Amino acid sequence: MEQSPSQSWISFVNSLGPNNYKKTVRVVSGNYLSASLYDLSFATGDVFTVTDMFPTKVQAILYENEEAIQTVNIPLNYKGEFQIFPDEHPYLSVAELYYSVQIGALGGEGTRFENKKSIYLEDKTVIDKGEILELVGLEEKDSTFLKFSLLKEDTSPFVLLPLTCNVELQECHDDQFYTLDMILQWKMLFGRKRFVKITKGHSLPCLQHFRGVAHLSPTYSFKVVCSGGTETIVASDLDIEVIEVSGKDWILNFTMTLNMIYRIPVNEFPIEVTVSKVSSEINTTSGFRNLEVGQCLTILKKKEIKKCIVTESAKQHFLVPSTYQGTIVKTPRSFPFAFDLFCSRTKEQGIRVLVRKAYKAEVPLLSSLEVGDELQVLTSRTVVLEQNARPQELEVVECVNVNTNQTINIPLYAEGQFLEILGESQVCTLAELLSQPHSVPCNIMVVKADPSVESDPLPGLKELRLEMEISDPCLIALRRDPSPVILALPIDRVKVSIEVTVHWYNKKESVQTYVFCHSNNVETLHGDQYAALQEKYFFSKPAPLPRCIQVKKQDSKPLPSILGLAWSRAGLRSPRATAELDSHC
Structure with a gap:
């Protein structure tokens, strides 16, 4: 069996990065008892797999004039921005990025980097010095690659860089505002320090008037799956020695989840397994x-597998x-308030709308706005x-009134019942729509069902919002009984326990005999499954909340505050938005 040297649990978890933490270890010495917390005990020989990591505490080290002056605890639900x-230190290899920067949790922009030296790839692609690359994803082929969008004026082609590629990439300036939750989920660095500037909306006394620099230092706990499929949560300070295990020997006759199987190296497939436990909720999936x-x-x-998240009237x-081979047509979106326009605009393409109120x-x-005005949404400003x-x-939305060709300012609370103006309507497939630049999010209607989908639920639904396209990690499995069929099992939503019984070494036969023609199955998501995808991908790029302000005319009432309603209608996560509104108002 291949194995690494033993190390303390603390040393092991400190070596984990945001994209490589799902590892399996065997306990080689020590004993951890914490009955008051999790009623958990690890003994020598126990094997468990880390499946998730999450922050349990965040400290901020405050600096003034490059000198640390105070350390404070910040609540995880803190809403200050x-x-x-x-990061002032450039990344000198793609592997450094992989182990430091969070990848795959982004629904909007990825982290952007300036290329400090020319990069020459094996396929003759040259990335010139000074070009900007946006980190957009992770791809596994025979080895691991990071996927970048090469930002140019006229196009943004994708490039794949292997972990072994030597680079000099400098993180770009970011002028967005982030809550602590946003930073922890997709802007935190591992093995490097993340410094932040205190901006606005701070309720902690120590931060209200602080204008220096803070270093964020989170503490993590880990969700693990033990032998037998038991899940539990452990802290980062276990007093045990562990050894990382890999290869095929340890997995034989070991109860695992699909998530654990997915972490097995690609060269270990195919393998044969037996289903040992099926969650009751799978009957409704x-x-x-x-x-x-x-x-x-x-x-x-x-x-x-590329899939799209689609919502019908929330x-x-x-x-x-x-x-999906059904026939679809793009339909206009409605934006009741100017704040909806603010949340739905993109940097690359403004929205054109018709005023209906x-x-x-x-x-x-x-x-002021008149019914029939056409507006081209530009940006927001204060x-x-x-x-x-x-x-x-x-805070206002800046637009061009197409009727008068004048640039105007509309407050976010303004209700105009705006209707999106689209170009010439055309029917197409989902893949054809996704190939168009800046096509998502949008509203669609399915006018003809996909003939390969049994009881296609999408035709006949009047208002479908295409949220975004995601990469859904799946295991491609062959079920021979009662008749051969290929299944694509999403590891995050199919809850089964399986035992690995044998490795199937006739790989050539397995690839040639069975064609991976994945079913165009339309999967209905439960509320918690949809919420989990929201949490993972952030369907809309979170925008900083506008400040609530009382604008008065003489002898008139204050303007209404409808931002919470606008936020929810924009498709952003309403519980967080509601809490933020309460703290701002």
Whole structure:
């Protein structure tokens, strides 16, 4: 069996990165008893797999004039906003990025880097010095690659860089505002220090007037799966020695989850397994009702399958393969308030909308709207109003009134019942729509069902929102009984325990005999499954909340505050938004 030297658990977890923490270890010495917390004990010889890691505490070390002056604890649900400082040390290899930067949890922009020296790839691609690369994902072929979007003026081609590639990439400046939750989930660095600037909305006394720099230092706990499929949570300070195990020997006759099987190296596939336990909830998971205890499966390979998250009027949620062959047509979106426009705009392409409800501006710096006005949404900005002899800031959406060709400012609370203006309507497949630049998110209607989908639920639904395309990690499995069929099992949603019985070494036969024609199954998502995808991918790039402000005219009532309603209608996560509104107002 291949194995690494033994080390303390603390040393082991400190070596884990954001993309390589799902590892299996065997306890070689020590004993951990914590009955008051988790009723858990590890003994020599125990094997368990780390399946998740999450922060349990965050400390901020405050600096002024490059000197640490204070260390404070920040609650995990803290809603104050920060700006991040780019790491001043460049990354000298792609492997450094892999072990330091969070990949795959991004639903909006990835981290951007400036290339400090030319990169020459084997396929003759040259990435010139000074070009900007956006880290967008991870791909596993024969080895691991990081996927970048090469940002150019006219196009953004994708390039794959192997971990062995020597580079000099400098993190770019980021002018966005982030809550602590956002930073921890997709902007934290591992093995490097993440410095932030305290900006606005801070309620902690030690941060309200602090204008220096803070170093964020989180403490993590780990979810592990033990022999027999038992899941538990352990802290990072276990007093045990462990050894990382890999290869095929340890997995034989060992009860595992699909998530654990997915972490087996690609060269170990295919393998044969027996289903030993099936979760009761799998009976309501679309397309996977036929898995039964005692069933034998051959896991042929692991694969990330492109799928789209589709929502019907915020009531039903679906996961649709990007290969879906139904006929669709793009339909216009509705934006009740200017704040909806603010949340839905993109940097690459402004939204063009029609005003369907008039709005009367309260002060000269703002602009009125008439029914029938056409607007091209540009950006958002902050304007300063004089109210009661005091300057007050107000966030607005900046647009061009196409009718008058004038640039105007619309406050975020303005209700205009805006309707998106689309180009010429055309019917297409989902893949054809996704190939168009800046096509997601959008509204669609399925006008013709996919003939390969049994009881296709999408035709007939009037308002479908195409949220985003994701890469869904799946195990491609062959089930021979009662008749041969290929299954694509999503590891995060199919809850079964399996035992590995034997490795199937006739790999040539397995690849040639069975064609991986994945079913275009439309999967219905439960609320918790949809929430988990929201948490992982952030469907819309979270925008900083506007400040609630009272803008008054003489002898008039304060303007209504409808930002919470606008936030929820924009498709962002309403519980967090509601809490943030409460803290801002």
